[in-house]
Amino acid sequence: MRRYETVFIVNPELSEDQRQPLFDKLNGLVPEDQGMLVKLDEWGSKRLAYVIKKHTRGYYVLMDFCGDGALVKEIERNLRLDDRVLKYMTVLKDETVDLEAVKAEMEAATIEAANKEAATIEAAKKEAAKKEAATPEPSEVAEEAATPEPSEAAEEAATPEPAEVAEEATRSEPAEIATGEGEEGTESEATDAEETPADEAEEPKKTAATSNQEEQ
Numbered sequence: 630m631r632r633y634e635t636v637f638i639v640n641p642e643l644s645e646d647q648r649q650p651l652f653d654k655l656n657g658l659v660p661e662d663q664g665m666l667v668k669l670d671e672w673g674s675k676r677l678a679y680v681i682k683k684h685t686r687g688y689y690v691l692m693d694f695c696g697d698g699a700l701v702k703e704i705e706r707n708l709r710l711d712d713r714v715l716k717y718m719t720v721l722k723d724e725t726v727d728l729e730a731v732k733a734e735m736e737a738a739t740i741e742a743a744n745k746e747a748a749t750i751e752a753a754k755k756e757a758a759k760k761e762a763a764t765p766e767p768s769e770v771a772e773e774a775a776t777p778e779p780s781e782a783a784e785e786a787a788t789p790e791p792a793e794v795a796e797e798a799t800r801s802e803p804a805e806i807a808t809g810e811g812e813e814g815t816e817s818e819a820t821d822a823e824e825t826p827a828d829e830a831e832e833p834k835k836t837a838a839t840s841n842q843e844e845q
Contacts, residue, residue: 630716630726632667632695637708637717638687648688655692658703664696665728667735695726713731747814 639648650671672689681687694700701719708717731737 630664630695630697630728631721632693632723632726633650633701633790634652634722635692635694635704635708635717637700639690640713640715641684641686641688643688643713649714651711652690653768654707655704658707659694659696659700659727661842662696662700662703664694664700665731667695668738669693669695684715693722694730695731734832751796755799824842 639651653837656669658664660822665720669694670691672691674686674688677685693706694704705717705719708714
């Protein structure tokens with residue numbers, strides 16, 4: 630038994646659901662020909678070295694398996710007849726295969742993949758926890774919004790309340806009113822004096838001689 634690697638390129642415009650039946654078919658061919666599939670590794674969409682069937686990109690897949698020449702021919706025949714496959718190539722990796730070593734390799738790869746998945750999940754949880762810790766609670770946001778900044782507090786203390794302004798204005802009014810009344814009173818008296826007719830002036834006092842002459 631030998632070990633082979635077949636790299637094939639699938640139409641990049643196909644969805645995952647359209648590609649999966651092809652992968653399932655290839656996986657089923659290996660045990661039918663007394664072979665063993667080591668792995669089917671999807672490399673994903675990559676740029677092609679040259680245009681193939683009017684495509685500049687392709688979906689690359691690596692198929693690592695153990696078997697004989699008959700299995701290789703059957704796999705390549707299916708790839709050649711499938712319209713979803715743009716190109717394929719098979720290379721010989723090992724002339725002789727130690728099946729026990731290959732199985733141990735497969736188990737190690739499975740464990741490594743599980744560890745990577747667990748590490749990814751743990752990293753995602755830590756990232757979510759950091760974001761949650763950095764996000765303040767609604768009550769904290771409300772409390773922060775209600776607490777004025779030092780500059781705002783100083784400005785608010787320096788700005789008098791309406792009641793204080795009104796009280797200050799009330800205290801300053803009596804002096805102004807008193808001054809106004811004094812001025813108005815002076816002007817009133819002066820006007821009254823000017824408007825008094827001359828004939829209403831006080832008559833001269835009569836003397837005793839004047840009175841005798843009037844009687845005669």
